[in-house]
Amino acid sequence: MSAKILSFMNEKGGIGKTSFTFNISWELAKRDYRVLLIDLNGQEANLSYFCGLDDLNSQFPARNDIDTICEVLRGKRTISDVTIQIKENLYLVPANNDVEHINQSAGTKTFREALNKAREAYDFIFIDVGPSTNWNQYMTLACADYIVIPMQPNVASLQSNIGASQSIVEAQSEINPGLRVLGILFNEYTTRTNVSRFAMQQAELQAEKLGTTVFEHGIRRSVAMSENPQLHEGITDYAPNSDAAQDARLVTDELIERIQEAEQR
Numbered sequence: 001m002s003a004k005i006l007s008f009m010n011e012k013g014g015i016g017k018t019s020f021t022f023n024i025s026w027e028l029a030k031r032d033y034r035v036l037l038i039d040l041n042g043q044e045a046n047l048s049y050f051c052g053l054d055d056l057n058s059q060f061p062a063r064n065d066i067d068t069i070c071e072v073l074r075g076k077r078t079i080s081d082v083t084i085q086i087k088e089n090l091y092l093v094p095a096n097n098d099v100e101h102i103n104q105s106a107g108t109k110t111f112r113e114a115l116n117k118a119r120e121a122y123d124f125i126f127i128d129v130g131p132s133t134n135w136n137q138y139m140t141l142a143c144a145d146y147i148v149i150p151m152q153p154n155v156a157s158l159q160s161n162i163g164a165s166q167s168i169v170e171a172q173s174e175i176n177p178g179l180r181v182l183g184i185l186f187n188e189y190t191t192r193t194n195v196s197r198f199a200m201q202q203a204e205l206q207a208e209k210l211g212t213t214v215f216e217h218g219i220r221r222s223v224a225m226s227e228n229p230q231l232h233e234g235i236t237d238y239a240p241n242s243d244a245a246q247d248a249r250l251v252t253d254e255l256i257e258r259i260q261e262a263e264q265r
């Protein structure tokens, strides 16, 4: 086993990066893949929250009392030292605010080495980052194998894709020549409005420039997805018959297919 390292990345917040990371990982784990989640977004630690780590009623201690990705980036712990099991096949390296004080250049080298050691124990490693172009995006672009660009079907999202694309192209030429874009993936997907159809056409053009395509499947807007963060359970388990769960399963299928295709090239 040697895990593929992926990240959902876009410079806009509230677009579904953490939702995709959590729900697709959850579904992959259900399918018997071993998945590691890494929360690198210390300011919000949203992924840790999705996983139930910061919930008063959860089985976990408050996140300030436990070792996190910070200790890994400082070279004091390995990834396996700080990994917490969320459910069968699904594991988390949590974050807290402290991660904002990491030295970027030292941290990147340490992070890459730590990830390479962790690869053998997993099929997939997902890194969740914050919205802005800061050190945690830089580090992820330096260490990942694949980036997926999530977007919503609107003009603001198209604009933020341009920034994300530039960062990716820069990373490919400067720090990580093997980095590949798996596709642009729609969240809150709909074909009902003119603006969404416009956004989809434009997204195809943006994808072409990055040598990729738009995912055929996306996740529709739904109440179940908006409830998702505080339930600490993947959509395919807590609302398995919902449209969003059906979408999440199709996106997972497509993600696996796209990785398999990319690996054969």
Ligand SMILES: Nc1ncnc2c1ncn2[C@@H]1O[C@H](COP(=O)(O)OP(=O)(O)O)[C@@H](O)[C@H]1O
Pocket (backbone or CB within 6 Å): 012, 013, 014, 015, 016, 017, 018, 019, 020, 046, 131, 187, 188, 189, 219, 220, 221, 222, 223, 225, 226, 227, 228, 229, 244
């Ligand atoms: N398809 C969807 N339908 C409804 N709400 C959604 C959907 N996807 C995400 N959300 C909600 O939108 C908010 C932002 O999503 P999140 O994944 O945290 O975005 P990001 O990580 O890009 O900042 C969350 O409250 C989430 O529950």
Ligand SMILES: [Mg+2]
Pocket (backbone or CB within 6 Å): 017, 018, 019, 041, 046, 129, 130
């Ligand atoms: Mg997020």
